[in-house]
Amino acid sequence: MAPELLQETADGVLLLTMNRPEALNALGGTMMWDLLKALGEAAVDPAIGCVVLTGAGRGFSAGGDMKARATGAKPPPATPEAGADELRSRMECSRLLHEMPKPTIAMLNGVAAGAGMSLALACDMRIAGTSARMTTAFANMGFSGDFGGHYFLARLLGPAKARELYFTSAKLDSAQLETLGLVNRLVPDAELRAETMALAKQLGRGPRVAWRYMKRNMKIAEEGTLAEALDAEAIGMMRTRETADHQEALRAFMEKRPPVFQGK
Numbered sequence: 001m002a003p004e005l006l007q008e009t010a011d012g013v014l015l016l017t018m019n020r021p022e023a024l025n026a027l028g029g030t031m032m033w034d035l036l037k038a039l040g041e042a043a044v045d046p047a048i049g050c051v052v053l054t055g056a057g058r059g060f061s062a063g064g065d066m067k068a069r070a071t072g073a074k075p076p077p078a079t080p081e082a083g084a085d086e087l088r089s090r091m092e093c094s095r096l097l098h099e100m101p102k103p104t105i106a107m108l109n110g111v112a113a114g115a116g117m118s119l120a121l122a123c124d125m126r127i128a129g130t131s132a133r134m135t136t137a138f139a140n141m142g143f144s145g146d147f148g149g150h151y152f153l154a155r156l157l158g159p160a161k162a163r164e165l166y167f168t169s170a171k172l173d174s175a176q177l178e179t180l181g182l183v184n185r186l187v188p189d190a191e192l193r194a195e196t197m198a199l200a201k202q203l204g205r206g207p208r209v210a211w212r213y214m215k216r217n218m219k220i221a222e223e224g225t226l227a228e229a230l231d232a233e234a235i236g237m238m239r240t241r242e243t244a245d246h247q248e249a250l251r252a253f254m255e256k257r258p259p260v261f262q263g264k
Helices: 031-043 068-069 082-091 093-099 115-122 147-158 159-168 175-181 189-204 208-222 226-241 244-255
Strands: 005-010 015-017 050-055 060-062 106-107 111-113 123-127 133-135 185-187
Touching: 005 031, 015 031, 015 189, 031 082, 031 093, 050 060, 050 111, 050 115, 050 189, 060 106, 060 115, 068 115, 082 093, 093 115, 093 208, 106 115, 106 189, 111 115, 115 133, 123 147, 123 175, 123 189, 147 159, 208 226, 208 244
Parallel strands: 015 050, 050 106, 060 111, 106 123, 111 133, 123 185
Antiparallel strands: 005 015
């Protein structure tokens, strides 16, 4: 039986592929636990400079496994509280994608719905093929929503537009995603993997200590005050000026060549 999460590592990039194409990569089975483990390991692995998340087949992820729920294949939790605890544990995937000290990219090869959309929004960047689609979808199922989608949409689009997308479950095509700014780049489907991996490899070769402090600065910028953001920036600058990568950048600047970073 094929694993539900495929992992490939090359050139400092970890490519994670949700691998339930027959279910449009619905977040069932062992997939989320496998993803949680892989993300936790990647967050502290010095050999990984960038993480890419995508889906196998014709979609990114349809979100929750509604078929398993409807057919009773997945039994209900013993209590709502027990279910909430289990769900919250799986939702750590969103936090890791958003907060791990290295860049994360969602490679959108088709539909990203519900929790699948939330996972894509949790990443630092989204590269979309022309067949990409997004929808919050939760209202259509009588659900309120999970995996951080409210947090990410409100910050990316503002609270009014985020409310609209949650209340209506509007289906956004790739052109709308680009117009709204929900994707960083829109490319032809045939070029999606090459374009995404080229960017990922560029980031994977980057100054990894600097990535750590950039991610920390962005989190404070999203949630904190200006004074807190300035304090964090000052600390990050003093730390990164001591790195071997900064010294290499100085040499490269003087020698008029691209720097060769070692992630130290």
